[in-house]
């Protein structure tokens with residue numbers, strides 16, 4: 001078992017006193033994800049997809065319920081331990097790529113390994129391997145501004161792969177891409193999944209979700225459907 | 231995260247905004263400059279004071295009657311000179327008078343007339359002849375009407391012409407009438423410390439003053455200077471002089487000064503200068519530090535998304551804090567280096583321009599202190615921005631526009 005959420009809720013409170021509002025972004029979520037799965041989370045905007053992903057990725061904590069990651073209770077991890085666990089087990093891919101604009105593709109891919117305290121040479125070797133895995137070995141010295149959108153997202157995926165994470169978490173990874181590039185990125189995820197990598201993709205595009213084998217549908221913070229395709 | 235990586239990251243961030251980095255540094259540069267100059271100037275001045283005093287005043291103790299409004303002034307006599315000759319020092323007697331002379335156009339010039347022994351330059355190495363000669367012991371003995379001018383007297387009375395061989399009429403006033411002297415020489419300007427303190431002076435044999443000025447009686451002296459040989463403790467010598475006169479005339483009749491008094495005065499001046507520089511330094515370091523804090527806060531805001539990303543990829547709050555603290559410290563250290571270089575430059579020029587400052591001193595200790603101070607400023611004023619960065623919530627940071 002890779003990850004298991006048990007009765008997880010997330011309440012955002014904003015404002016104070018009489019103006020205080022509470023938004024229940026997640027309501028009593030039960031979700032189990034096996035290693036090697038390729039899962040898409042679908043749902044309309046505001047349905048809680050990103051919140052779910054942030055909790056799975058240890059960027060946020062549940063307000064209620066329990067989260068087990070690789071069999072370990074990570075519900076109440078303290079900040080530094082959560083950061084270290086993210087570094088070792090979670091590979092994030094974002095809609096807006098989030099590459100450092102002044103760093104080359106290679107340096108960008110090395111970034112998570114810097115926080116793992118790896119020596120330069122090892123960092124570099126792993127980053128080169130990761131870039132090769134996404135087909136960008138020849139773009140290692142390019143700056144993000146010299147790359148297309150699809151290439152940028154591949155660099156971001158390489159950055160996640162360099163961590164050798166237990167799971168890839170992608171939040172609308174094709175949201176900023178044209179159709180051709182979107183398919184290119186999703187084929188890359190498919191390939192990685194076939195090699196055994198667990199992949200979780202948040203999307204509201206059915207075409208994108210079509211690459212996944214399991215689709216979880218959300219509405220108003222609840223899981224309303226959970227289908228595995230054959 | 232390795233420390234070397236933290237430094238590399240900090241440098242990369244600073245290099246990304248070179249102009250802004252430089253401008254934000256100016257306060258620190260000026261502050262460190264002032265601190266460095268302050269410490270170095272102290273060292274340079276101390277050296278200058280020691281050297282200057284030994285050169286000009288030599289290792290001297292001065293004795294003068296103390297001014298007391300309720301008693302007639304004490305006058306030294308030949309016996310007093312004999313009394314002092316037992317001490318391990320050469321004794322130079324002085325007789326003082328003031329007079330007026332007229333320059334070539336007839337304008338009156340006020341002069342300090344110093345009655346001194348013959349061959350005075352041999353007694354006081356600070357006096358050097360520019361032209362002519364000093365009057366001799368023989369001329370002193372026969373109270374010859376001869377005089378030597380200091381550079382200021384020469385300039386006031388004769389402008390650029392040589393005064394050698396010319397006679398000078400001194401008017402002592404008070405019904406004393408006039409007396410003529412022949413000018414036999416001029417002295418060179420004093421160097422170093424007292425260069426600026428010289429008055430218009432003319433040296434004559436004190437015997438001549440005894441004869442010519444009615445209110446100066448033959449045999450009387452107005453001051454003694456004791457030139458101590460090497461290895462003589464000046465303070466001890468001054469004490470002995472004091473005791474001798476106390477036994478002879480009673481308490482508090484004479485004033486004994488040694489070079490240490492001047493040293494104290496000059497130390498006071500240097501201290502005032504240092505206090506000023508210290509004030510400027512502290513103020514600019516404060517302003518500079520706030521500037522650094524401001525630029526770091528701007529940097530944190532600008533890089534909010536980057537910070538969010540780093541956290542998402544596994545940076546701990548502590549690592550983010552360290553990174554920004556290192557960045558602020560490296561920033562102020564660069565300012566510190568620039569400040570030290572600036573101080574070295576200014577001090578070098580100052581030493582070249584001001585005779586009082588004799589040697590250029592910039593000790594490694596001073597440099598180390600300056601750099602330490604600049605690093606501490608960065609560390610101190612970096613704390614708040616670094617903390618802001620460390621506290622950022624990764625999700626919100628990544629959402630930041």
Ligand SMILES: Nc1ncnc2c1ncn2[C@@H]1O[C@H](COP(=O)(O)OP(=O)(O)O)[C@@H](O)[C@H]1O
Pocket residue numbers: 012013014023024025043044045046047048049050051052
């Ligand atoms: N930090 C927050 N503070 C308050 N409300 C939030 C916050 N983050 C998300 N929400 C709310 O939680 C709900 C789910 O948001 P989100 O998970 O981003 O949805 P999705 O990704 O499916 O569009 C939305 O109503 C959103 O406004």
Ligand SMILES: [Mg+2]
Pocket residue numbers: 049050051
């Ligand atoms: Mg979302």
